[in-house]
Amino acid sequence: xxxxxxxxxxxxxxxxxxxxxxxxxxxxxxxxxxxxxxxxxxxxxxxxxxxxxxxxxxxxxxxxxxxxxxxxxxxxxxxxxxxxxxxxxxxxxxxxxxxxxxxxxxxxxxxxxxxxxxxxxxxxxxxxxxxxxxxxxxxxxxxxxxxxxxxxxxxxxxxxxxxxxxxxxxxxxxxxxxxxxxxxxxxxxxxxxxxxxxxxxxxxxxxxxxxxxxxxxxxxxxxxxxxxxxxxxxxxxxxxxxxxxxxxxxxxxxxxxxxxxxxxxxxxxxxxxxxxxxxxxxxxxxxxxxxxxxxxxxxxxxxxxxxxxxxxxxxxxxxxxxxxxxxxxxxxxxxxxxxxxxxxxxxxxxxxxxxxxxxxxxxxxxxxxxxxxxxxxxxxxxxxxxxxxxxxxxxxxxxxxxxxxxxxxxxxxxxxxxxxxxxxxxxxxxxxxxxxxxxxxxxxxxxxxxxxxxxxxxxxxxxxxxxx
Numbered sequence: 001x002x003x004x005x006x007x008x009x010x011x012x013x014x015x016x017x018x019x020x021x022x023x024x025x026x027x028x029x030x031x032x033x034x035x036x037x038x039x040x041x042x043x044x045x046x047x048x049x050x051x052x053x054x055x056x057x058x059x060x061x062x063x064x065x066x067x068x069x070x071x072x073x074x075x076x077x078x079x080x081x082x083x084x085x086x087x088x089x090x091x092x093x094x095x096x097x098x099x100x101x102x103x104x105x106x107x108x109x110x111x112x113x114x115x116x117x118x119x120x121x122x123x124x125x126x127x128x129x130x131x132x133x134x135x136x137x138x139x140x141x142x143x144x145x146x147x148x149x150x151x152x153x154x155x156x157x158x159x160x161x162x163x164x165x166x167x168x169x170x171x172x173x174x175x176x177x178x179x180x181x182x183x184x185x186x187x188x189x190x191x192x193x194x195x196x197x198x199x200x201x202x203x204x205x206x207x208x209x210x211x212x213x214x215x216x217x218x219x220x221x222x223x224x225x226x227x228x229x230x231x232x233x234x235x236x237x238x239x240x241x242x243x244x245x246x247x248x249x250x251x252x253x254x255x256x257x258x259x260x261x262x263x264x265x266x267x268x269x270x271x272x273x274x275x276x277x278x279x280x281x282x283x284x285x286x287x288x289x290x291x292x293x294x295x296x297x298x299x300x301x302x303x304x305x306x307x308x309x310x311x312x313x314x315x316x317x318x319x320x321x322x323x324x325x326x327x328x329x330x331x332x333x334x335x336x337x338x339x340x341x342x343x344x345x346x347x348x349x350x351x352x353x354x355x356x357x358x359x360x361x362x363x364x365x366x367x368x369x370x371x372x373x374x375x376x377x378x379x380x381x382x383x384x385x386x387x388x389x390x391x392x393x394x395x396x397x398x399x400x401x402x403x404x405x406x407x408x409x410x411x412x413x414x415x416x417x418x419x420x421x422x423x424x425x426x427x428x429x430x431x432x433x434x435x436x437x438x439x440x441x442x443x444x445x446x447x448x449x450x451x452x453x454x455x456x457x458x459x460x461x462x463x464x465x466x467x468x
């Protein structure tokens with residue numbers, strides 16, 4: 001055959017020989033180094049904290065296979081590609097379930113991580129079949145992994161919020177309760193992310209030489225939550241030319257799925273609470289990027305540990321959860337005055353602590369508590385505020401609040417969840433640039449958001465008592 005004919009391609013083939021050879025080489029790498037290839041692929045796809053959890057898990061599973069299972073069976077097991085269903089069951093029952101620090105939900109989540117590994121190996125033609133599918137299904141069928149969060153009636157949450165005395169605590173808790181915002185998202189809020197229509201705010205902005213983010217510059221009484229980024233990402237200071245464009249490396253990532261971040265309306269209560277905090281917030285002139293929530297000791301961005309101390313620790317701050325739990329202990333029935341029996345419903349349908357009266361049998365739920373003897377899902381942490389916001393405003397399901405925020409506003413625009421569950425019209429044609437923010441977001445939000453009646457005379461917000 002001539003050289004010219006050898007170079008000529010066979011166009012009747014779907015794939016070229018070169019492509020098939022290159023694909024086989026890639027598949028061989030996945031068979032040769034399944035864990036390293038999988039971890040390399042997932043790096044950057046998920047936030048660093050979750051990536052580290054997954055990496056530790058798959059390495060521990062491989063160790064269980066190559067050291068413990070192989071020794072028991074006296075057989076050669078080289079890596080995760082040699083695992084069968086019984087190996088996964090052994091890891092599930094003898095490693096994960098034996099860890100007292102893991103709840104049933106966490107065990108199921110870890111098995112789910114392993115399932116992702118094998119699904120990817122199967123897609124890469126590095127293995128045939130997923131050995132995790134059946135053991136995971138068995139576990140879900142035999143364990144309650146959907147344990148409820150503690151039931152908190154609106155009256156009890158209202159009592160807790162009104163009990164808070166420190167401006168930091170009140171503003172921080174309200175960011176979660178009013179918007180369902182995550183702890184890390186609140187920690188990452190900067191002064192440039194606030195637009196509060198009030199002289200106090202403008203004075204503080206001028207003192208720190210801060211320019212508002214363009215996304216909220218024309219929207220008074222709003223707050224910006226940055227879109228998703230990983231722990232360790234540097235958020236630039238784009239409003240300043242020259243050397244001050246240097247940003248800040250964030251210790252906590254943001255999970256917010258809404259592209260471009262979320263612009264959230266402020267109601268009068270949250271506006272007042274934020275202004276109260278800004279009045280006592282330590283100045284931060286030495287920082288390039290100015291955080292909203294700072295530590296009083298060194299005027300730096302508040303960390304997860306610092307917030308834990310302020311909001312939970314009994315001996316640090318007067319309005320910590322533990323102190324509220326002590327003050328809230330009931331000695332007699334508020335209904336009839338008879339004695340109460342306290343129950344710790346660790347195994348009940350609605351986990352959490354409650355009381356019942358000996359005489360009238362009335363049940364009294366205890367709203368906020370901190371008890372290390374309870375499962376994680378039964379402890380009230382800041383994340384409880386996100387669940388509470390959701391449950392209080394879910395149309396047709398709310399038992400905590402008389403009004404509701406429309407699902408599209410609550411889920412996509414306030415909570416910042418992914419917009420992948422809508423139809424083609426929602427995903428493709430409906431865009432932010434065509435919306436009327438006040439009519440489409442602010443008004444339905446303010447019409448539904450609950451009020452805790454914290455202030456006798458709250459500072460009016462746009463759409464909530466203040467006309468612009």
